[in-house]
Amino acid sequence: AVHFAFGSYSAHVAEVSVADGKVRVHRMVCAVDCGQYVNPGIIEAQLQGGAIFGASAALFQELTFENGRLQQTNFNTFPVMRINECPEIETYIVQSNEKAGGIGEPGVPCAAPAIANALFAVTGKRIRRLPIRLTEAV
Numbered sequence: 100a101v102h103f104a105f106g107s108y109s110a111h112v113a114e115v116s117v118a119d120g121k122v123r124v125h126r127m128v129c130a131v132d133c134g135q136y137v138n139p140g141i142i143e144a145q146l147q148g149g150a151i152f153g154a155s156a157a158l159f160q161e162l163t164f165e166n167g168r169l170q171q172t173n174f175n176t177f178p179v180m181r182i183n184e185c186p187e188i189e190t191y192i193v194q195s196n197e198k199a200g201g202i203g204e205p206g207v208p209c210a211a212p213a214i215a216n217a218l219f220a221v222t223g224k225r226i227r228r229l230p231i232r233l234t235e236a237v
Contacts, residue, residue, distance in 0.1 A: 100212035105201025107133040108193075111150065111209035113186070113217040120233055124154055124186040124214060132193035133200040139192055142202050146190045149206020154186070155179040157211035161230050 101110045114126040129146040136142060159178040163170045171177035215226035222233065 100209040100216060102205065102208040104205050104208065105203075106198065107131055107200035107202060107205040109146075109205040109209055111213035113154075113210075113213040115214060115217040115221060117218070117221055117233065122158060122214070122218065122231060122233065124158070124217075126187045126189070127154070127210070127213065128189045128191070129206060129209070130191040130193065131202065131205060132195050132197070133202050133205070134195050134197035135199050136192070136202075142192055143190045145202045146206040147188045149204070150188050150210050151180050151185055153207040153210025154214060157214050157229055157231055159230055 100112075101108070103109075109129065109131045111130075112128045113124055116123050116125060127150045129150055131142065131146060133142065155178065159180070161171075162177075211229060214231065218231070218233075219225055224233070
């Protein structure tokens with residue numbers, strides 16, 4: 100999956116498996132061209148955090164209402180990936196002489212489509228809704 104935002108190009112590829120109807124993300128490879136930069140460690144951390152945040156949304160997070168009230172009120176009802184669920188994440192920063200772009204948000208948008216693309220490769224079914232439920236795949 101590829102995305103352009105805030106002056107930066109980002110791309111993700113996911114490696115997944117499916118067992119007993121459950122999706123497991125084993126590895127994500129993230130690349131970014133954010134133009135000129137100063138601290139590659141911060142960029143790597145932003146890409147890793149963005150990949151986990153986006154994968155959590157893709158696999159777990161859903162907002163539901165009952166009697167007009169939101170049911171997800173904290174992390175016990177609105178889950179994020181735990182350390183044992185997190186994939187191995189590789190990051191690559193493209194060397195560039197372009198003007199500096201953003202790095203906070205660009206790590207997030209490609210995670211879900213990368214997982215959906217990988218699931219299509221494994222199952223032959225397209226994902227059209229989030230969070231991912233393989234029983235709803237088209």
